[in-house]
Amino acid sequence: MIEAAMIWNEPNNKSHWDPELDPDWSRFARMAVLSADAIASENPALTKMLGGISPIDPGFITRMKEFGVLDHVDAVAVHGFPLDWNLWQIQEWPQKIGEIATVTDLPIWVSEVGVSTFGAEEIQVWGLKRTAELLLGNAPRIQWYSLYDLPREWEATTRHREAEGSSYYRHFHMGLLRQDGTPKPALEEFLRYTPAMGLVQWFHFEDPRLDDAVAWMKRLGVTNMRTGLSWADSFRPNALDWFDRQMEALAAFDVTVTFCFTPEHRGMMPHHTSPPLVPEEFAEFCATMIRRYAPGMTSASLPTQRASAA
Template identity: 25%
Template sequence: MMTHSGKRQRLIIALGAFVVSLIATLLAVDTPPAAPASGSGGPATPSASASGPRELNIGIAYGDRLTWVSDTELAIGLDDAVNSKARWIRVDLSWNNIQPDSAKNYEWQRFDRIAKAAQDRHLEVLATIGYTPKWARRSGCGGDPSCAPAHPEAFAAFAQKAAERYAPMGVHTWEIWNEPNLPFWAPKPDPAAYTTLLKSTAASLRAADKQAYVMLGGLAAVATAQSDGYVSQFDFLNAVCELGANKVVDAIAYHPYTYPHLPSEKTDFGTAFEGISSTHDNLVGILERYGTPNLPIWLTETGAATNGPGQASDGKTTPANATHVTEDLQAAIATDTIPASAANPHVAAVFWYSDQDSGTDKDKAHRSMFYGLRRYDGTPKPALAAFGAAVAAYRDKLAAAGSSASPGH
């Protein structure tokens, strides 16, 4: 027979169990999934699925080329993205182009044209914001738009103006600078100065647009070399994470050019693609060390330069000797890039650089001019069809797996 005190004790235990159960239920219902970093808006982060392939944001990177081409050439360039079933474009939004002469005047019209043409085609825009006008550069660094701003807050103020203007046109995704671990941050890379600019700019973008999605500027895959002013992607990322840069961004941008090797190829030395998560030093390991293991990685440039010195035709050439590849090997790399990117659960996006060559035969030594899916005269290389076929095959695989979500949204 139960006493009054026993009944009271049993009632207390039952009530305690009910409260614990209720709290657990509320947590399960109300707790959102962890955000990649700051928890701002922007594109969805693809995730691995046991039922099929992952979603992946796919695009073409154009650099600054579209800023200066005719309306006809702009249409051809963007239509290449549409016809390839890529849903993104990456374009430079250069401070140097918008405010070339003073802090008082803005020349938005050239980027307005790109943003409007992309919106008309339902293409998402990744804007790479960087490059300092002469009047805003550090003293002693007056001749190069890659010079760091003398005042980071001035750059952040420009970024806020850009977000206020282009968010209504659907631009919410921002990459802060391009390859800041090279002398593209002139006169030489400076992790501390870059982190200061990144923090200020991220805050300004989000103040202007609650959906702003901010990523650390695309890191070049290089070895640290003081004589060249290079800081490796691993050394640079480690340095900026030490200063908290990983806590103010939604993603890390990276440029893993692997040619003459395919992106999926495993090597003894470790390609730039393997450096995402497989080599002894890798980007994901650094992010884990600094408390952001799930921060997505966007491959905002990758590709292969064609038809020049050191040309490789079979992927077997020693990387140090291969500065260019044949057009057929470029096509094979384009074919492999999409499945290789989708296979890595840390990769959220991949952009092929670039749409069209910017040099002619006399410029063959300058490999930066020959990454295009089209030649300088506009004729397509085999890689254009190969890239489109690879994206289409990926979309078909997603559809067959019954994916209901649309990449990039």
């Protein structure tokens, strides 16, 4: 059920990786190489992906190439939100992908793209339609963010919170479904693009929306989706029970699983954006999850071929 393993989420975004602790991304690069190799050791056939970048910056990809990271992964990914957060216009999508293509020959996935309904729900309908026109057929994967609005009582994963002004509150309005599960107008438009377009849905620990999300994705004709397994959550009581339930529920889909989030007690600083004290520990977490949910074929598990009769 896992088709790709993504190493971290938006590593060039301050909300997900602390640039003060790793100003040249050398710590991230070492962790990424270790993790990619650990994943490959468990399942060589699995697609290994560099965490989707935001902003879309060819300079960051070049830095990863210089550190040798791109020699250990099979694809790179980009995230773009030109109607909400980025300083470029939606029609520049092909140009943005082209900028990355100038610095790497690896496949380029669009593993997060979306439009909020913060200003008006009609904007999301137009943005989804225009995104589909610009991107479908031009990348191996297009994954729309997201299925559900973020519940208002939860916090968005960002370093700046309310200091971002309206940018912070847009995080809560990215779904095709409202917080109460009722459809927004863009849901009907989304039906026109499945299964070519997939979905992104992050599930919080013991997320009560899991079963309803699966039912909605099946109803919408979604065949590929992206979610995450949190290294930090792995230290919670009953973590494996939750991981098992989540991955079993998603078994019907081709899943891009994102490994990320540093446990507070295992970071250089007590924050999920911190580089780990011991990067091999994150690599082992990745390997453990692949061993559990996407084990590779070994000589012992290969089917025995029967000799044909003479």
